[in-house]
Amino acid sequence: METVCDEDTYVGHLNVGAAGSNNDLNVLNSSPLYHAIVAGMWPPRTISFTVNERTRTMPCYLADGIYPAYPFFATPYPRSDSRKKRTYNRLQEALRKDVERLYAILTSRFNVLMRPARFTTVEKATQGRASDNDHAQHHGAARQARARRSPPRGCRVHR
């Protein structure tokens, strides 16, 4: 299961259906999002941001150490032997925790995700629908929770 979510655990991308025996790289290779990024279709390069007095246009996804060193992955330093690296790792992990939290929330909300999935048809195996469904339901709940929250924060767009 590959997910991209924000700090409200609002899921923007989901890729499921990879067999459990696949390693992370094989899962990545089966991801439509990954292929869209490699092909240059996503993300839009019209938004720029400045880090350390350098303006960049390629935003990045936070990932853990197992992901390859691509410009669109911000992975933690494997050996954080300096203060700078440790600070970076701390901030990176703090934000990456959002998606780790998502897995706990989803499995506690929809217990069926804790059960082994049984694909009875090839179609189901390729679609991985149960998980898609739980995300969509999760969004129903997330949307409501967000609607109740007041005042709406910053420039958050309510969906």
Next chain:
Amino acid sequence: MHAVMDPAASAEDDLDLVSFLAVSASLTLRREAELRTTMQRSLADRRTQRHRGSVPGRVANIERDFDAGVKHIMKDYFGWRGRPPLYGEEVFNHRFRVSRDVFLEMYDEVCRRPFWCQQVNATGRPQSHALQKLVGAFRVLAYGEPYDRADEYNRLSKSTISIAVDKLVNFIVDHYSPMYLRAPNESELRGILERNAARGMPGCIE
């Protein structure tokens, strides 16, 4: 075949009638025998098939009293005969993992669709209600419970619940994922970047 004999009829007529009856009886017998063999053959075929439908010698359907299931669900979660529901909003959210509004929104979408709507079977008996199937499917997703766990409450067989779960999952994916499971648009993306920059990771879209 029940023939009414006329006492005033002549002997010739009697003879004609008897021979006619004999011929028709033999025809009927032969047709009956043919019918029986073809039926036996088709039943034998059907016994070897996977989806064989109703076949003599198999266990009959249990009369589950579907109405009782609907009544219990209505009493517990939606109110029955002017009385308020037994369980409040909090318990509802806990049991179904969605709020009552979201549940009812989904029910409205689903209740007229072919599998969900209440059907009448070949014997003229009404089948299970859409609400039952939806509740049963939600329980499976929320608690990860086996399909026949809530049989006594929902009054539905495990095969019905199994189909319901499948249909519900497909319905939700088709109906909600274009709206919710999508990439952020540009203004949303700006918002995400801004909030992550405030948290110390500029340029991160997670």
